[in-house]
Amino acid sequence: MSVCLKLTEATIKFGGLVAVNKVSFELKQGDLFGLIGPNGAGKTTCFNIITGVYKPTSGEIEFNGKLIGGTPSNKIANLGIARTFQNIRLFKSLTVIENVVVGGFLRHKTGLFGAMAYLPAQIRETEKLRAEAMELLKIVDLADMASARSADLSYGMQRRLEIARALATQPKLLLLDEPAAGMNPQEKEELNVMVRRIRDQFQLTVLLIEHDMRFVMSLCERILVLDAGTEIASGPPDAIRNDPKVIAAYLGQPA
Amino acid sequence: MKFWLGRTGSILLAFALCAGIQLLADQQSDFVQRLIVLAGLYVTLAVSLNLINGITGQFSMGHAAFYQIGAYTAGFIAMKFYAGAKLPPELWMILSLLTGAAVASVAGLIVGLPSLRLKGDYLAIVTLGFGEIIRIIVQNQPAIGGAYGLSVAPRFEMIWLVWLLAILCIAVCRNLLKTAHGLQFLAVREDEVASSAMGVNVTRTKVTAFLLGSAFAGAAGALLAHFEGFVSPKMFTMDVSFIIVTMVVLGGTGSITGATLAAIGLFFLPEKMRDLPNFPLGNLVATGIGIVIMVIGFRHIAANFHGKMVERVLRYLAILAIAVVIALVLGPIVSKLPTLGVPVEGAKLRMVVFAVTLIVLMLLRPQGIFAHHEFSWAWLRKVLRIDTDKKVTA
Amino acid sequence: MAGLELSTLPQQLVNGILLGSIYALIALGYTMVYGVLKLINFAHGEVFMIGAYAALFASWGLGYTPNNAMSGSNPINLLIMLLASMTLCGLLGVLIERFAYRPMRNQPRIASLITAIGVSLLLQYGGQLFLPSSPAPNIDAKVNPYQDNITIPLRPVDGTLVAAAKQLEAKQIETKTAFDGYLERTKESPFQLSAAGQPFKKAAQDAERDLRTAEGKAEASGLSIRLPKGQMIMLVTTVVLMALLNFLVMHTKPGRAMRAASHDFDAASLMGINVNSTITFTFLIGSALAGAGAMMNATFLSGTKIDTFFGMLPGVKAFVAAVLGGIGNIPGAVLGGILMGLAETLVVWAGYDSYRDAIAFIVLIIVLLFKPGGLLGSNKVEKV
Ligand SMILES: Nc1ncnc2c1ncn2[C@@H]1O[C@H](COP(=O)(O)OP(=O)(O)O)[C@@H](O)[C@H]1O
Ligand SMILES: [Mg+2]
DSSP: OEEEEEEEEEEEEEEEEEEEEEEEEEEEEEEEEEEEEESSSSSHHHHHHHSSSSSEEEEEEETTEEEEETOHHHHHHTTTTEEESSOOOOTTTHHHHHHHHHGGGGGGOOOOOHHHHHHHHHHHHHHHEEEEOOOOOTTTTTTTTTTTTGGOOHHHHHHHHHHHHHHHHHHHHEEESTTTTTOOHHHHHHHHHHHHHHHHHHOOOEEEOOOOHHHHHHHHHHEEEEEEEEEEEEEHHHHHOOOOOHHHHTTTTOO | HHHHHHHHHHHHHHHHHHHHHHHHHHHHHHHHHHHHHHHHHHHHHHHHHHIIIIISOOOOOHHHHHHHHHHHHHHHHHIIIIHHHHOHHHHHHHHHHHHHHHHHHHHHHHGGGGGTTTTHHHHHHHHHHHHHHHHHHOOOOGGGGGGEEOOOOOOOHHHHHEEEEEEHHHHHHHHHHHHHHHHHHHHHOOOHHHHHTTTTHHHHHHHHHHHHHHHHHHHHHHHHHHHSEOOOOOGOHHHHHHHHHHHHHHHHHTTTHHHHOOOOHHHHHHHHHHTTEEEEEHHHHHHHHHHHHHHHHHHHHHHHHSSHHHHHHHHHHHHHHHHHHHHHHHHHHHHHTTGGSEEOOOOGGHHHHHHHHHHHHHOOTTTTTSHHHHHHHHHHHHHOOOOOOOOOOO | OOOOGGGGGGHHHHHHHHHHHHHHHHHHHHHHHHHHHHOOOTHHHHHHHHHHHHHHHHHHTTOOOSOOOOOOOOHHHHHHHHHHHHHHHHHHHHHHHHIIGGTTTSHHHHHHHHHHHHHHHHHHHHHHHHHOSSSSSSSSGGOOOOOOEEEEEEEEHHHHHHHHHHHHHHHHHHHHHHHHHHHHHHHHTTSOOOTTTTTHHHHHHHHHOOOOOOHHHHHSSSEEEEHHHHHHHHHHHHHHHHHHHHHHHHSHHHHHHHHHHHOOOHHHHTTTOOHHHHHHHHHHHHHHHEEEEHHHHHHTTEEEHHHHTTHHHHHHHHHHHHHHTTTOOOHHHHHHHHHHHHHHHHHHHOGGGGTTHHHHHHHHHHHHHHHHTTTSOOOOOOOO
């Protein structure tokens, strides 16, 4: 299996605060990898430097053999990394299906001037993107909400819509930031199944942040634990579960 | 094949409509003709600003500057080249329109650059500043008439072209929104970080919106210059930018239909005031009190009444009736008071009425008249079926 | 370029600071409101305009009407005008907030911005119906008891040049009496001279011109700063008001509530701070300060014409001052105001008189592009 994503001593500072401190890890093609840690540990910030929201202060980020640290977000999306957001960031006043179409837009081939003239090529392309979006909505079980305003969806639905929107970019690597937050146990169970299914169906590599231990442990094959920006443990779920440092970090005691 | 037939049909229809407007306008007085032209230009200005403000969400308040640049460009090239060019007026006008649009869009590019770093009201104030700087610079160039202005020869009265431009501007925006291309503009408005994570080139989208919006404003300026036969910096002050922004926001941010109708409405409303007779100050005070009562009543109903649509409308009408009666009865009474009996010039009310409309509409319907809706037959049917409960239940 | 006359620079710097202190007073209102509500109070300039009218009416009430020749005045008159202006503006600010901004508080900020523009237009054009504006009135300069200047010499005048000018004076008097005598004799009008009179006139004019040139030279050889007493009082008042504001904000309960609300609006309301009364307080203070600025501007910069658009440019410039200092930051507004005043006088001094109103925007754009948080503000990155 080839390496998909590799972080080497990735570091970012905000003023005096070192939010991510020399974090290194490696994801193989097809991995289901979990990133956990207490609040403020720097997990979301890791996503942000991988997806080009922030530029890492030092260290390297490699995606499919290419250094991507500091590349603008939209270029990274084009390279094949898609993400969801912890604090849901949908295009609120757009409809559900329009949200997904925006995700697919990076594959457009027709020009803007044609769109202003509403030429057949652009019409066909729009129809094709809508059809693809509809397929994705079926996968996340939102097909019957396609023309609702996305802000009107329930919390769990919004999280699933974010996943569909990310999938529309046809990524190779999918980053999910707390996808189960705010869901009830049954929804979590369905999500668990869904993440596995989309991983297999689209041959994705998945990197996932989650607070719910049971959820991560049952879903991920490998886990990395961050605390105050630094890695404190990594390995398969069973090893992590019993690691004293991890327990201490979660219970807030000095290790 | 069917597509191209339909397309040719709608283009012909647009031309026929413009020809119709021209024919109608030809019957009218110079004053009415001028109103028809200005209304068309304001439609173009509002709809093009809507692309920047409403659709892409970049709050720009310097639209008058692009209008001005278009107007001065047209005036300048007419002064330099018209006599030598010996072109038929229509062709010259189209060239001048394109030049005005091109030069204005260069300015649009420059003004758009801050939008890459600034958001919301900061961007608003910077674009406002750019507009003023451009006006002050023009005012200090003796070569183009300085503060006195520049006369533009020849005058053309192509009313059809004014409205053709307006229709073109509406069509371009509508077409964009019907394709996936348009969605990226909306996405940038909704959330820049998320759009960019979805691969949307936020920078390019914003700059494109500014380029397109300012190009249309520039074209409108070129038409204005040749219609009036004269341009001066006074025609493009901050107030003009405010009026255009108001049209966009009142129409409903992002709604092309809203921008179009608000442009026409807000343009004619103050014009109608010009021939208002003088009346005692007391009437004005009474009307003010009536308006306050109406606003308070309407807001109260909107916040507290959740019954049937029909009952709700009845309540609104009742409040309106009370407000009108109070204003009518109170007017003559308070005018008896010595200080409130002095006459007021009706014509001075133009901008006052404009300002009051603005405040009242914002207080009663902050999302704008059309909110984010567009006119379509399907939408009209939906509204007429009167469904009070528009929310989708999850 | 008319002239980068270095000798006039110190005087210009002083003028800049005096002008800047008015901008600072207005800027405080913008900054305080923005700090709490994150709203650009577009109508603030119009509050300033109403303040000038309040001062004007107060001065009329005190008897200083255009057709009433008053002699002399006293500080009490000034105080009455100041209080009238501050009270009226404070009330107006509170009213505007209560009826135009509060109902919009849960709406998108753009909607409040449009309402603010509406209020501003309403005061500008609605004011024309009620307030005297054409011809634009001005406050009678006589209401200001401090008419004279304090002169601070920096470099004494050159004695030899003064002596040279003195010598020319005799010649000037001599030719002038000769010309006057000629007119007396012939009963000719100085504008319709016969050929015989022309040499007299020319001699008188030449001598006069030489004298003035020499006097000018002598004066320019020295260097002094002229401080109009009235404007000094303006500066002192500004400083006192700012000290009061500082006390109010830092050491009183409403002030603390205001700081809390501008730090985190929602948290403040959760902590039991009465947000509504805090906002009312903010508008009251901010608008009263604008009123003070307006009264002093209209009184001490004598001859200032007042119309209903009087507040527009100072309003815009003060807003820029607030942004320059870091919007939401009170010392920043003062610093920004002074810098804006200096920038404006320096542009005029450098001979670009017609760009004096553009400089505000140029400064604004530069600041926002390169240091969007302002000089004393912090640059915040959006957290994702
Ligand atoms: N843009 C930013 N500016 C300053 N500090 C930030 C920024 N983004 C994140 N941080 C800080 O970095 C730390 C890690 O945050 P985050 O990655 O969101 O934590 P989590 O592990 O809960 O996702 C926090 O202390 C947060 O306050
Ligand atoms: Mg997080």
